[in-house]
Amino acid sequence: MRILVTGLARIEQTEGGSQRYLSGLADALADGGHEVRILTGADLVDTRDTASASPFARLLRTLVRFVVGVPRGVLSVATFRPDVVTVHFPLDGLGAALGARWAGRPTVIHFHGPWAREAAAAGRGWFPFVGRQRIEAAIYHLASSWVTQSNAFAELMADDYSIDRRRIRVIPGGRDLPDLVQPSPEECRRRLGLRERFTLVTVRRLVPRTGVDLAILALAEIVRRRPHLDAQLVVAGDGPELEALRALARSENVEDRVVFTGRFPDELLWTVYGAGDICLVASRALEGFGYGALEGLAAGRPTVVTAIGGLPEVVAPLEPRWVVPAEPDEIASAVLFVADDPSRFPDADACRAYAAGFAWPRLVGRILDVYTEAVVSSRRGRRRSRRQAG
Numbered sequence: 001m002r003i004l005v006t007g008l009a010r011i012e013q014t015e016g017g018s019q020r021y022l023s024g025l026a027d028a029l030a031d032g033g034h035e036v037r038i039l040t041g042a043d044l045v046d047t048r049d050t051a052s053a054s055p056f057a058r059l060l061r062t063l064v065r066f067v068v069g070v071p072r073g074v075l076s077v078a079t080f081r082p083d084v085v086t087v088h089f090p091l092d093g094l095g096a097a098l099g100a101r102w103a104g105r106p107t108v109i110h111f112h113g114p115w116a117r118e119a120a121a122a123g124r125g126w127f128p129f130v131g132r133q134r135i136e137a138a139i140y141h142l143a144s145s146w147v148t149q150s151n152a153f154a155e156l157m158a159d160d161y162s163i164d165r166r167r168i169r170v171i172p173g174g175r176d177l178p179d180l181v182q183p184s185p186e187e188c189r190r191r192l193g194l195r196e197r198f199t200l201v202t203v204r205r206l207v208p209r210t211g212v213d214l215a216i217l218a219l220a221e222i223v224r225r226r227p228h229l230d231a232q233l234v235v236a237g238d239g240p241e242l243e244a245l246r247a248l249a250r251s252e253n254v255e256d257r258v259v260f261t262g263r264f265p266d267e268l269l270w271t272v273y274g275a276g277d278i279c280l281v282a283s284r285a286l287e288g289f290g291y292g293a294l295e296g297l298a299a300g301r302p303t304v305v306t307a308i309g310g311l312p313e314v315v316a317p318l319e320p321r322w323v324v325p326a327e328p329d330e331i332a333s334a335v336l337f338v339a340d341d342p343s344r345f346p347d348a349d350a351c352r353a354y355a356a357g358f359a360w361p362r363l364v365g366r367i368l369d370v371y372t373e374a375v376v377s378s379r380r381g382r383r384r385s386r387r388q389a390g
Contacts, residue, residue, distance in 0.1 A: 206245060
């Protein structure tokens, strides 16, 4: 099958869950013998640090992605002649979706999140909310098939964009997982130069919706409840909220217990997760899947998440007690419950075995089924149209 993949960026261009998904899926499809071509907005502009860029810089990037990206997408359909076009971000898939419609090829949407809502949550109001949402809806209605990574986001897509919920396929996100046994937390901390303490780890973009502030407040609550527990929070990631989060740690008197490491390269990612006695994913909103939760489990660590979006769907089948309301005291209680007696919960081997169910080789066939159904349906439609025309 010839597959044209469009999206914001590959993981080597910009960090993020949707970028990791796009890259991992494209690699899995290519490994399966399919011919894959990838077009991203990051091919045209620098998509890193978008949240901290000026409104003018963001507007310029968007205009380039539209003015250059739309004709590029149309031309790619004409020259590559894909069996199916896939869209992982609406703006960067517009041209290819239009080209697919004109060429009689099917389009499959991989819905990673509501562009308009996420932009509003990040304070990027320079481009009107309604304008973004109309672009999203127009592109989504060019498609014949839709895929989300959680039931939570399938419901959101149906509600926000008037897509028939019964036609949305829910297939969890995949991940290339480590095939080695993770070293102990103590060894991982030693490798990263971290102090030997009871350690919470969160690997997140430093933006409001990811809830790093909740993790800091939960740490402060843990310290208040257990003053003799030598606990620290390692925050791995970057973003525009860094200084605000540092100020929060100071105001909560845990500045010396919160370690901001910045973003680690992928080759160190599993060591970062492994440095935690417990991993935290304390999202506040718009979490369609939760790669941080899957990665924490794949590293063999207990992973406490907030009951937001798709996070419960990732963690609860293994251990529902690790899913808590998005409140600092609830997060703190869950952490202390695990810390007091880890034997009550799935161990490292159980966490890794569960996470292995999300490896791309186990999931890519389900996605290919969606593509195949779209292609077969499209060909039947074209044959029907030709008979009617004749």
